Amino acid sequence: MSRNTKDKRTAAELPPELTQARRFGKTRTAQSRALLEDYVELISDLLATGGEARPTDVARRLGVSHATAIKTITRLKREGLATGLPYRGVFLTETGHALAERMRTRHRLVVNLLVALGVPTEIAEADAEGIEHHVSDATLKAFSQFLQISASTRASRKS
Amino acid sequence: MSRNTKDKRTAAELPPELTQARRFGKTRTAQSRALLEDYVELISDLLATGGEARPTDVARRLGVSHATAIKTITRLKREGLATGLPYRGVFLTETGHALAERMRTRHRLVVNLLVALGVPTEIAEADAEGIEHHVSDATLKAFSQFLQISASTRASRKS
DNA sequence: ACCAAATTGTAGACAAGGCTACATTACAAG
DNA sequence: CTTGTAATGTAGCCTTGTCTACAATTTGGT
Incomplete structure (x- = not known):
């Protein structure tokens, strides 16, 4: 069964398993960035x-361990996210700062959403640590909209 | 500053950065399980x-690649999740089946939540792939409750 | 029963991310 | 200005997860 390695359908209808493969691939690289x-x-x-x-x-x-941290920081520097001279502390590049800002926003949003959904803050904070790296922009936007709506709902109920 | 590696406070008030460390550690092992x-x-x-x-x-x-798959499947066997003889296909142990069932439930719930929040199905499906491994039981429960409530709300609005 | 093709498995390389153990630098106290 | 200690950095090892290249097995068609 399924000896169809080389079957070629048109691009429109093709991807039954390719979609899944792409998804996994994306998730894998996301973890490397995390x-x-x-x-x-x-x-x-x-x-x-x-x-x-x-x-x-x-x-x-x-x-x-500090050795691990230093190694990773070296990688950060190699990838243009951080700078700093030996024995002189670490700093962020422009790119690094931008990324930090994006992650901070993400983190806050994910935590807020979880809390709004009734998750205890402690747990929300912990889960967000893992989740935040896998939330697409579209999903993030949905989170933010939901939070706005539920906030205004609460407000109107109160008045 | 903060030369307090060995300071021992009471368990109640201690963990300012330890909490964070523990969270990261958990996230790391979660990724290994993912x-x-x-x-x-x-x-x-x-x-x-x-x-x-x-x-x-x-x-x-x-x-x-198939080599990668085989290697990982070997690890699955080593960890008691899968079985199977050489050249004879792969099967799941009891434990493996149970885990699969748990993951399936998780995945469905995460996707449903995202969709309920207004995320397009395609994207929800992709994001869930990354998120599902980092959702604690407590959070999962919150998701499920939210879905029930929003379902019944929709139902009552319709009637 | 044989053979070609596909599947399956093995070997060896590489990068990431972890660790411990050891070497080097900075710094503050004397 | 010496020196002890903490911080920083380096070296070497391990495991995962990935790949390509090669070897072995199974299987379907003749």
Whole structure:
């Protein structure tokens, strides 16, 4: 059965399993980005609150060894998201900052949605950590609209 | 600053950054499970529809090479989720079946929620692929309750 | 029963992300 | 200005997950 490796249908009707394959592929690359996103978001946080981001702090907050943190930070630099001289702390590039900002927004939105749906804040915060990297822009927009609507509904009920 | 690696406070007030570390750790292990979950779910699907699950089909549906699929299936067997003799197709153990069932439920619920929130089905399906692995039971329950409520609301509006 | 083709399996390479152990640098206290 | 300690960086190892290339098995058609 299904010896149809080479069957060629027109592009319109073709993708029964290809769609699925593409989806999985996307999810896989998303996971590879997820870690970098977490690092960038955290570094941005440390920079904003403490004025500096030290590898050790990053490591402790992420729950990994400092060696791991440094290695990943090196990758961040290689990919143009971070900068910084040896022994001198980490900083974000323009791109890095933009990404951090995007992730922060995402995170907030996901948490807010979960909470609006009745998830306890603690759990919402934890789940969002995993979910936020897999939410498309379209879905994010839907979240935001839902939150607006439910907010105004609550407001009108109160008045 | 923060030279407090070994400081021991009471469990109640302690975890400012530890909480975050734990969350990241959880997310990391979740990602490691995610792939296995995808494989199990897919194998269960193939078994249900076609009666057999061949590594090649799994590979094609997942968009990876057959070698990768076989290696991962080996790991599935090692972890007690799948069985099967060489050259004889793959099957699921009790545990594997249970996991597949759980994932199927999860997936459906996540998709339904997204759709209910106004996300186009196509996109909901794709996003769910990434999200479903990071949704805790509590959050899942909240999803399900929301769906029930919004369903009954629609019903009463209609009557 | 045989053979060609497809499927399945194996080997070896690579990158990512983790770790521990060791080396180097910075810095503050004396 | 020395020096001890914390932070930073480096080296080497492990596991996952991916690939390509090659070997082995099964199977359907003759």
